[in-house]
Amino acid sequence: MTASPLFTDLYQLTMMQGYFAHGVHAQEAVFDLYFRRLPFHGGYAVWAGLEPALDLLEGLCFSGDDLAYLESLGLFTPDFLEALRGWRFTGRVTAFREGRAVFPHEPLLTVTAPLWEAQLVETALLNTLNFQTLVATKAARCVLAASVSPHGGQVVEFGARRAQGPDGALSATRAAFVGGAVGTSNVEAGRLYGIPVTGTHAHAWVESFPDELAAFRAYAELYPDATTLLLDTVDTLRSGLPNALTVARELRAAGHELKGVRLDSGDLAYLSRSVRAAFDAAGFGDVRIVASNDLSESVIASIIAEGGRVDVYGVGTQLVTAGGEGGGALGGVYKLAALNGVPKMKLTGEPAKSSLPGAKRVWRAADEDGHFALDVLTMGDEPRAGERVSDPTNPLRSIRLPDDLTWQDAREVVMEGGRRTGVPETLPEVQARAREELGRLPAGTLRPLNPHVYRVSLGGDVAALRDRVADSLRAHAG
Template sequence: SEGTVVFANEPLLTVEGTLAEAQFVETALLNIINFQTLVATKASRINHAAAGGAVIEFGLRRAQGPDGGLSVARAASVGGVRSTSNVLAGKTFGIPVRGTHAHSWVMAFPDELSSFRAYAQTFPDACILLVDTYDTLKSGIPNALTVARELREKGHELAGVRIDSGDLAYLSRESRRQFDDAGFPNVKIVASNELDEYIIDSMKSEGGRVDVYGAGTRLATCAGEGGGALGGVYKLVRIADRPKLKVTSDIAKATLPDRKRFLRAVAPDGTFIQDLITLADEAVHPGDTVFDPSNPMQHRALASGIRLEDVRSVVMEGGQRISPSLMLDEMADRCADQLRRLPPGCLRFINPHRYKVSISRDLKVLRDRLMEEVMDGL
């Protein structure tokens, strides 16, 4: 199901059919799964860095086309970024829509204060002012405070301010101080401008006082370390009754042959211990020897006191869907729950714990035999 946490070299999806039918859906499946898995992962990392702060998806203007923008909003929601500035995505998928005005709104008025007053008059109960058009601390925040006082006199409260440039950690601290000193501790500080998990983590380490993060370019394009593209592949593993193998000089990139099960070892407290890939009809038990797929010399015993859960389930059979479609909120809840069940070190941005993904003995033996047969035939 969508929202499931997965790791490299695991079989996310199996398609069975005639060769022509299976080939027909390859491009569509890879396009959808690769991009949206990448975005959901990036969103999850950004959400983790925010550590309790809200995150809004701001990426439409930098996404790869209008359809790409919709995919970004949907996948980001699965990954934990549960609101978007993309109005069409809100209508299409039911994602809460959030946002502020643009710099052009401020520049269209004779002065900044006039623009703030006009916006506050239009949205008195949802007023977030963009304060960095001219000078955040000398102009934007003082004018926002003026409007905050005027709103309070009319029975409303300023919702927040957004900072979109400059030293966001410093500016957020100073903005927070000025609003607190003036008696407006509930005004939210929103930050945007090329944010990703590393920048957010750095801002927090520097004492930034940001309540809401707007993640745009680096979320929508998955730019930065480890981003850009996800190299998921779609390979033939069995034809009729014959297992098949794509051979490469790098054993880590060799496909795993035949029909397979994808299992997750779960501790009694619900923590995920490791993942295991086996042949479809193979029985495995705690204590069995399992192998690192990229380094056959590394092997370990499957832990005792665990239960093995099938990660995948049948979605379509005979060309008909047989499992219900999940709502986006259900997918996001599933993702959040599974992330909590990972060993804590897996979520570190620097030198993360390496989650174990193993293959069974029978699958290893089959892979090794097929590789030998192919190489002997060259």
């Protein structure tokens, strides 16, 4: 996305001016970004959007045009606008690496920076990370559903025309690849991100020729080694299938092979079985069957359960809009955790929305088989065997940590002084990490329905700090 400091909510700028006017803008602030509820009623989320977020932070600055616009609003003083002229983000960012599996109530990303810097970037960070994490998680759910098929199955992203504008489409394609999609129909996303592009033809192509067979032949003549034919413009089994078989034979006679066929309507399980049987019987076992038509993880699962023979699932609307029950938006938030070393928290009248004070670390435990067991938040040190840890939303729900776990600091410093600490990661690297992470989760966590709840717990020091700060706030409020 464009690194514009004006891609923010107005109150971020008015608060910045307030901090500046009161001389507190340079205080060191610690903000945590996290979410409280997993999307899609699932058992995990795939963390995505970190690399674009770091690009954004590195490029932020106020141009002359930016400052002129702010001046035109009549809200900002000349001395504040002049201070913005040389403004840059100079903070530290600690985060999970992109592609990792993440869970509610743990700080996924922490910004440590002068207060006015940390305040300004809230909106852009939440916009980037909420949406891409949501879509990457949806993609992973579709990919996992397709992987259950005994015949294999891949997911490609087909959703540009239904996405929330051009920038939403590009972000969704990127995130879908993080979640495991192997390609996209979006050519611009392919160019920007190096994602393989793929596609067939539309019904309009068939309708533009005298008959379906003539349309198929014309397309195959243009793309003899890359032809996938859409079968359902007239009648899938009575017209599209026999015409596709004719073209497949003609391509082979000319030294080429038909690449695939696409099904875009009807009973996809039944049709794909019938089409597969016909191509196999004719000696075209390598022709791939692509299915589209408002697919989702549940539709993919039902096709497989009914014996469908789909090789590639083109998932569009439900993927780029992250639709379905429990989708729509990821409720990530960005809360102040410390200011000048003093722990801060949002107490609120709704306990589930209270924040956790202090600068924290996130530790991830693995069992003897290398599978992830639970995450624990502490104020610093690695959790100890036998320590009692508690649920962030219910202090009465607690366990003692077993002694057979191996602990890893789950996050790392990815930006220092406003600059990356390492080279940007490639999308294939991020996708590979996501695949590995999901493979290390407890099996029940991956269930699409009623999944196992992966535990995120508070170490005793974090719970004690929360209680002390909460007691102090209550006492001060009377």
